[in-house]
Amino acid sequence: MTSVAAQHLPYDLADPYRSLSLNTATTKRWTLTEAVDGAARAGLGAVGLWRDRVDEIGAAAAAKIVADAGLRVSSLCRGGFLTEPGDGQAALDDNRRAIDDAATLATRELVMVMGGIPDRDLAGARARVEERLALLAPYAAERGVRLALEPLHPMFCADRAVISTLAQALSMAQPYPADTVGVVVDTFHLWWDPSLEEQIAHAGASGRISSYQVCDWLNPMTADPLLSRGMMGDGVIDFTTIGRWVRTAGYRGDVEVEIFNATIWSSDGHEVIETMKQRYRDLVLPSLI
Amino acid sequence: MTSVAAQHLPYDLADPYRSLSLNTATTKRWTLTEAVDGAARAGLGAVGLWRDRVDEIGAAAAAKIVADAGLRVSSLCRGGFLTEPGDGQAALDDNRRAIDDAATLATRELVMVMGGIPDRDLAGARARVEERLALLAPYAAERGVRLALEPLHPMFCADRAVISTLAQALSMAQPYPADTVGVVVDTFHLWWDPSLEEQIAHAGASGRISSYQVCDWLNPMTADPLLSRGMMGDGVIDFTTIGRWVRTAGYRGDVEVEIFNATIWSSDGHEVIETMKQRYRDLVLPSLI
Numbered sequence: 001m002t003s004v005a006a007q008h009l010p011y012d013l014a015d016p017y018r019s020l021s022l023n024t025a026t027t028k029r030w031t032l033t034e035a036v037d038g039a040a041r042a043g044l045g046a047v048g049l050w051r052d053r054v055d056e057i058g059a060a061a062a063a064k065i066v067a068d069a070g071l072r073v074s075s076l077c078r079g080g081f082l083t084e085p086g087d088g089q090a091a092l093d094d095n096r097r098a099i100d101d102a103a104t105l106a107t108r109e110l111v112m113v114m115g116g117i118p119d120r121d122l123a124g125a126r127a128r129v130e131e132r133l134a135l136l137a138p139y140a141a142e143r144g145v146r147l148a149l150e151p152l153h154p155m156f157c158a159d160r161a162v163i164s165t166l167a168q169a170l171s172m173a174q175p176y177p178a179d180t181v182g183v184v185v186d187t188f189h190l191w192w193d194p195s196l197e198e199q200i201a202h203a204g205a206s207g208r209i210s211s212y213q214v215c216d217w218l219n220p221m222t223a224d225p226l227l228s229r230g231m232m233g234d235g236v237i238d239f240t241t242i243g244r245w246v247r248t249a250g251y252r253g254d255v256e257v258e259i260f261n262a263t264i265w266s267s268d269g270h271e272v273i274e275t276m277k278q279r280y281r282d283l284v285l286p287s288l289i
Numbered sequence: 290m291t292s293v294a295a296q297h298l299p300y301d302l303a304d305p306y307r308s309l310s311l312n313t314a315t316t317k318r319w320t321l322t323e324a325v326d327g328a329a330r331a332g333l334g335a336v337g338l339w340r341d342r343v344d345e346i347g348a349a350a351a352a353k354i355v356a357d358a359g360l361r362v363s364s365l366c367r368g369g370f371l372t373e374p375g376d377g378q379a380a381l382d383d384n385r386r387a388i389d390d391a392a393t394l395a396t397r398e399l400v401m402v403m404g405g406i407p408d409r410d411l412a413g414a415r416a417r418v419e420e421r422l423a424l425l426a427p428y429a430a431e432r433g434v435r436l437a438l439e440p441l442h443p444m445f446c447a448d449r450a451v452i453s454t455l456a457q458a459l460s461m462a463q464p465y466p467a468d469t470v471g472v473v474v475d476t477f478h479l480w481w482d483p484s485l486e487e488q489i490a491h492a493g494a495s496g497r498i499s500s501y502q503v504c505d506w507l508n509p510m511t512a513d514p515l516l517s518r519g520m521m522g523d524g525v526i527d528f529t530t531i532g533r534w535v536r537t538a539g540y541r542g543d544v545e546v547e548i549f550n551a552t553i554w555s556s557d558g559h560e561v562i563e564t565m566k567q568r569y570r571d572l573v574l575p576s577l578i
Contacts, residue, residue, distance in 0.1 A: 154481040168483040191411070225444070225514060238411065
């Protein structure tokens with residue numbers, strides 16, 4: 001059982017990449033070992049891990065690789081997909097495995113993508129999420145893992161996540177202690193929300209910001225909306241303003257870069273990391289200091 | 290100058306299409322004359338007009354064609370696009386022409402799509418919308434036309450509309466009389482919103498529902514998000530639930546069908562209307578009665 005304290009990083013222009021985390025989805029072609037190596041060589045402080053790459057070698061081996069490289073695991077992605085009708089046992093079992101893996105990886109934050117609507121019953125799908133969250137929260141709490149509810153952009157409500165706003169995620173988290181259920185602030189998913197400043201403040205005041213994830217919104221969008229994310233600076237998002245809100249809300253953790261983008265995926269991973277570092281230093285970090 | 294009273298239609302399964310309005314964007318290839326003829330022959334009560342088709346013949350001629358066919362104009366689409374930096378005079382002039390046309394067409398409702406963000410300054414774009422709305426509202430009020438603010442799905446925030454939720458539209462409408470600034474409830478844009486029931490109730494209680502527009506959300510989405518709308522029943526939206534909310538909120542006006550969809554556009558217009566009628570009668574109308 002691992003208990004991980006909340007991070008309180010010093011953001012520092014003299015050591016700018018200590019707070020920067022490479023999510024393995026950004027360098028999708030790399031194995032976990034390659035991603036950890038790439039992040040460590042580039043001087044980053046952390047990696048965010050997807051389960052597909054962890055499963056290839058097992059959580060214990062993955063944990064050792066990350067620790068040997070001197071990195072943190074900023075989050076494990078992902079649990080969730082709790083909206084299917086029926087008893088939900090298969091999904092619950094999978095989520096318990098994900099919680100175990102998060103504990104093994106010594107990360108406090110398990111990102112939860114809640115699932116879409118298997119039918120036309122949106123209220124029913126949301127109710128199932130709440131019921132199943134109640135079953136998982138004690139299991140996570142015992143293992144020192146926080147369920148980090150991620151609101152996804154409303155265009156994914158049908159197929160991926162019936163949680164669409166930070167307000168909704170906070171409302172769903174509210175019955176639980178702040179160190180058991182948190183929320184993810186991902187700029188791509190949330191930048192449009194007219195109540196975002198207020199909701200980030202609420203999330204911070206309740207100690208529930210599990211992760212700050214940055215990537216840009218490309219305009220025009222790409223044909224596959226899932227891949228319409230861009231490197232910071234390539235789209236329309238004002239990272240200075242949102243970063244100020246996140247800082248004011250008291251977040252001092254890793255900043256994760258998770259970009260689903262076919263062009264980035266086909267590029268050399270080391271070059272992607274160099275671009276990511278530059279954009280982070282220029283566009284994201286200053287407002288966090 | 291035309292002053293048009295709010296509609297209070299009886300919804301009736303024995304006369305189901307009296308409340309149904311064909312938006313000319315649904316039968317995109319048809320001229321205004323063809324669309325009016327198609328709607329009248331199918332026994333619909335109204336048409337929603339796009340300005341491109343009105344401009345081809347002029348508002349006065351269009352008004353005569355609609356009146357001669359015994360139809361109402363449920364709305365004129367669209368004014369707006371008020372987010373550009375600068376003095377905005379060209380957009381304001383265009384909106385005054387749209388208001389004049391709405392009055393000529395004897396429709397109370399001018400649908401306003403507010404425009405996207407020309408830069409990364411979302412707050413600035415929203416502020417310009419508010420400033421310019423203040424300039425247009427008196428002009429509309431004098432002509433008996435209501436500015437019907439349409440929240441568009443958040444995936445259009447960058448390129449089309451910085452108003453993304455009904456709550457936000459209502460907040461922007463609040464300084465004005467209810468018969469001067471209203472809001473559009475479009476299922477495609479709003480179905481995902483966790484606060485939708487509450488916001489429709491607010492919109493109804495303040496007498497601001499300008500239009501109820503129905504079309505479905507296709508899952509998976511099409512490559513062009515703009516064309517990812519579907520005929521009611523072809524997607525994931527629960528029209529029974531949303532219709533009940535709209536009815537409870539007191540709306541008794543036309544129900545407009547506006548579908549941007551390449552397959553529907555390439556189909557025979559009369560067949561599209563027949564499908565639309567059947568889906569309306571089966572999926573939409575019952576919950577409004």
